[in-house]
Amino acid sequence: MRTRLIVMTMMLASCGAGQGTAGPPGAGVAGELSDLVAPEARGKQDTGYYSNVAVELDGAIAGRIELADDASGRRALDDAEFRDTLVQLQLRYAKNGLKAYGLHLNLTAANADVLAPRREGGKIVFVYKIAIETIVTKADLEAGGVRSADELTGQLVRFDAPADPREVFARAGALCASNYKTLDDLTEENYFYYFDSKKQACAQRVPLTRGAFSIRATLPKKTAYPEYDRLAADGRIDVAAYFGAAHAADDGSVSAHDAGLRAWRAFRETLLARGFAISGTADDASAMGERFVRTRASLTETVNVIGPDDLAKPHADPAVLARLIHNNEIIIYAGHAFYGSLDLLDEPSTYPKDRYQIFFMSACWTYEYYTKQIFRNKATASDPSGWTNADVVNDTEVGWFNNYAAVSRILLTNLLRGAETGGREGERRYHWGNIVTSLNKHAFDAYTQYGYRTHELFGVSGVRTNTFTPR
Template sequence: MKPCKIGLLLLLAGLLGGCGGADEDYNAFLEDWTAGGKEDTAYYNPDGIEVEVDLEADVEASSYQIFEAPAQLGQFALTYLRKQGQFYLESLAEDASSDQRVEWQIDGLWKTAAEARSAPVSKLRHFRIRGVNAVLLQRYVSGASVGKVYTAKVPLKPYSVYSDAGNSCADPDDHMELDATIYWYMWNPDLSGCRIATQDMQITISRMFAQGKVTYPEYDRLIADGRITAVVLFGQIGDGAISDSDPGMSAYKTMARNLKNAKFTEVTPAPVGRRFRKTFGQVEFEIDLYSPRDFSGLGDFAHFSNFQRALSEHEIVVYDGHSMLGASDFWERPTYPSFYQIFLYGGCLGYEYYVRPILAGKGGWQNVDIMSSVVEVSANANEFAAPVLSKIQYTLTRGYKVSWKDLLQAVRNKVGDSTFGVSGVRDNCFSPAGSLCGTPPDPNTSKRYENTTSASIPDNSSAGVSSTIEVPDSMTIASLSLELDVTHTYIGDLRITLSHGGKTVTVWDQDGGSRQNIAQSFSLDAFKGLSAQGTWTLKLVDTYAQDTGKLNQWALVITK
């Protein structure tokens, strides 16, 4: 971990924590969430898309710093791009493997980090780091493609900027005293007095992720035992001894009051903090609140056991506190449970700092979704987390149709353009229409029926177009998957249904917004138990004028 003045960082109420002027009268748990869609993508952010980029630049550093220098230089790029409001790069400085991700150009050839360690330091100057995650804001997405190059102004000597430039290349800050360890966070080479040597780091898009898959929280896994457990960790925002007037304490008390007003019952005694419980249909929703006195933040070693307990025992974990410039290793320390979890991270720059260690702790995306922000957060948990918890409770009795888009949009509507997004949803399987994943069909029990005749979809016509498949075999349906291949220039126009035996199921209901084409498999449990024999009718309706498309082909995979 890089040197960092932890005590100083805990002072940064405005910069580093989920803090700020909350609306004391707002109660998300009393919101009416009746309206709402269900569109989402692999990484969903109302304000941007996720890409992978390669960083390439020169660097100069001493022999004992040279292998960590590229990651440190990446921190300067992170700040420069963030202030430009364009790209938001993941932080590399706290990644213990960052030096292993670097390639060095030596005598015209690219060498791995391991190979470069035997080379003279004098030859280690030009480097690249591959596969760095980043969020690109929507207003810059047009024209973005693999190979497109952006630039960030960074120093040549990252470790001597403070001694070389003093405060001439740093934005002033009322809360922080400038020193060498945090210069990257205050970096601004465009100041008129900045005279040190700089360079343009190249940031090249190396990967763009497929868009269009509709994803949801894994509701079936959340409610498998008939209950959902959540915990909200309110960190200390102010300095010194924790007082009742600390913004973290105030936010804690506000959420407790809001839960009571929403008819949650307080359960006493609580294992830690306060516990509230309410039943929705057949599901019990339990929310624990930890005050700053139970866990003050990512440097509170005295109460680490409470932090561990919060992560071990709850399916939804909310953190509302300081990020400490990414310098804390608290997200690397706990033992993470094997069950599916949702993390709602409210500390500033959570995407850049802490998505990676949480992902590593969970062992991959299969068991975790992480909501985080790419900018400083001025809202507390009553504004960024309560809408999510409230909308999840809403969907428990309404068919689980609230997607990650709905949840993120609810947050955005409350906190504004704070660029919250959710990571880890690319492989989510749950859908209210049936599993999005499914299993390969068993040829002994499954059969596939297809219609490969293409058909144009009439533009803005309620009549739409219909296509049929005749199933000659008599069998009772145990499971059914619909394979759909549609070309369309605006899939948010489409409504698609499948009908058989007097039952009609909506497969696609104006989802996907402006994205193009549908190539997806849908597991449809609604037909389970019916006879498969007879006519199956797929109907596609284009609900708005201008954009057009066609049904290319479709198929049914039926398991008896």
Template sequence: MVVFASGLFRGGGATRVAFALPKDPVTIYKKGFASPSSRKNLCTDEHYNSEGDFWYFWNPYQDGCPIGGGDLVGVQTDLSPLPVTRGTYPEYSRLYGENGNGDVLQVSYLVGVDENFQNGDLGKKTFRDAFAGLRNAGFRVTVDEPRRKQLVYNTGAKKTHVQMLLLDPNSAEFAAEAARGLRTSDVFLYDGHSGLGGYLDPERLVADSGQPLALPKNKYQIFVFQGCSTYAYYNSAFFSLKRSGADPKGTKNLDIMTTGIGAAFDVGASVDVAFLRSVTMGERPSWQTVMDRVRQAEGGNSALSHINGDEDNPRNP
């Protein structure tokens, strides 16, 4: 399955799409150079120009690309839309009830830097803007450090604790914090680069953190992966870690919000705050309402965000 914009399916039925694949995946990268002495591949992203990134960014139709029709194979296929879920809800009775963290609804919120920790970094701006947004929404600040924030919101018998960390997603520290958050939190939210699937890959987290990544099978959790194309990278891998004899698909105790295409740093804080305000402050809206708010926060920078795993969720709050 792949995530597409709904506008692709005009009339709601199947549609035919055409695209190109390389005849020879081994040699196609070399054919993107204007001459043997050229150092820049003209058929891929200007910044991510290496052969290792070529599979993700390659575009034989961009201006100046020397790859010709003889290097490509045309493919046509029919796409059929799957029905979307309607009227499903997060399992609020468990999220706000006894879910393994006592009277605390624990949110682990990790923000990855874009390039570094300097002022002007887009990830650092997301971190600051999201902190301000949660504070303005009514969360009380208990820790306010440059790379670590903690906020609390009382929802009655339950207290929502949000721990925010600004991290380098390519570091061992990030791997350790991510592994801990995924194991223990009620809601885990990551906003930053996906690293072409590498940063939150379960095997990478185990290797770099030195900790096993055994998710609690009977604890209800929500994971949010606000990065580029996270549906392709982080969806099935985490459902697999939740599987059990009673839950062969791994969806009964896990819902995951992922993106279908690239996610923009510009709207990351707005999306994250919209999500956390909806799910962790006691209001209890449906998943469809939550996603409407996320799309509103995205504005013109839609990442085709969506919820996975809600097909077996409650039909009322």
């Protein structure tokens, strides 16, 4: 099996772009040893979702939808797909209400259990219940005096959301939005991100219904490694690094000082400093980018790099991202989350069948936006969870542009070394717990050093069923 490790650092006007006072990403190349996970005496604990700074909780949301009794609303009486679309949309508007309690809701959920819709008081009404997960940070637990996430089991958290979650921006404008800069920032697609049900005039323009999130349990733990045997089975690991511009002009041009361009340069410098040599183009179909190759521990390691200048060319191929995902096995995406609307990740044809893939979704709130989206499209009849063929490294906070080159480098370094050594090198173990801890250490160090407003909270999902054990 031809294994490809994709580091696709797509820096397209990320929500953390251009903030803080970090120095240039290319100011010196870090030594490889400094990127490796710390040695340990024995393996650490890991979960289906693992993070050293956050815990995943299993729960359920109960909610209520109210629609006008007109032709559009009456679709809910007999159209199950339409009802499910409304539920998924209302869940997005629950995001901020739950975040006020420190809960980061996964915004991609399974189909809801819906009670029979009915006419009530001149409206079409139905209630639903849906299983869903959320993240709570350990810092929030400590601030609330909670010693263990297990103490939250059985708790009920209430929230308000639009009774009819369609076209909320068109109805409310700025009346239900907070923390935006100008009205031009608001669209129908991203309005849930700024939605504030507590604004005084909001309920007058957009009727609200109350929902509840019940916490059922913390999810079980185990030590889990990437499936290194599957990655190295054919004697090669291929890496693709996709760097976009932080801010491109209307004509597509990119400033020489753009953070994405600087990160691309820093990543290239690292590859050259660590024994890679340039050998051809990154993508054969489009002839875009550069290919870097080295041989280590009997593995041929290839890094296919596409930079902002490649993407700014008039004839740049817009299909290159989907093609890289389809043709490769491990994807690391660090950039703009597009408020969860990166539709190519929800196209089954984007993904290869029956291949193990690692995704690094290093963008704003990717645990909430994209984790289950990937698993849903990786699922098979024998693996309905999608976990067998995917591990997803995600972020539960803002992604900062100035960190993207470093966290991509750290993840890549440890995955390659893990594949080279069979997952263990003396007391240094390249399991997901240690890799995620290394990512979060860098994020916190950058936060304290450069004065960022927040820092990333990295974790990994889908690893509970991983089977690899170091030799």
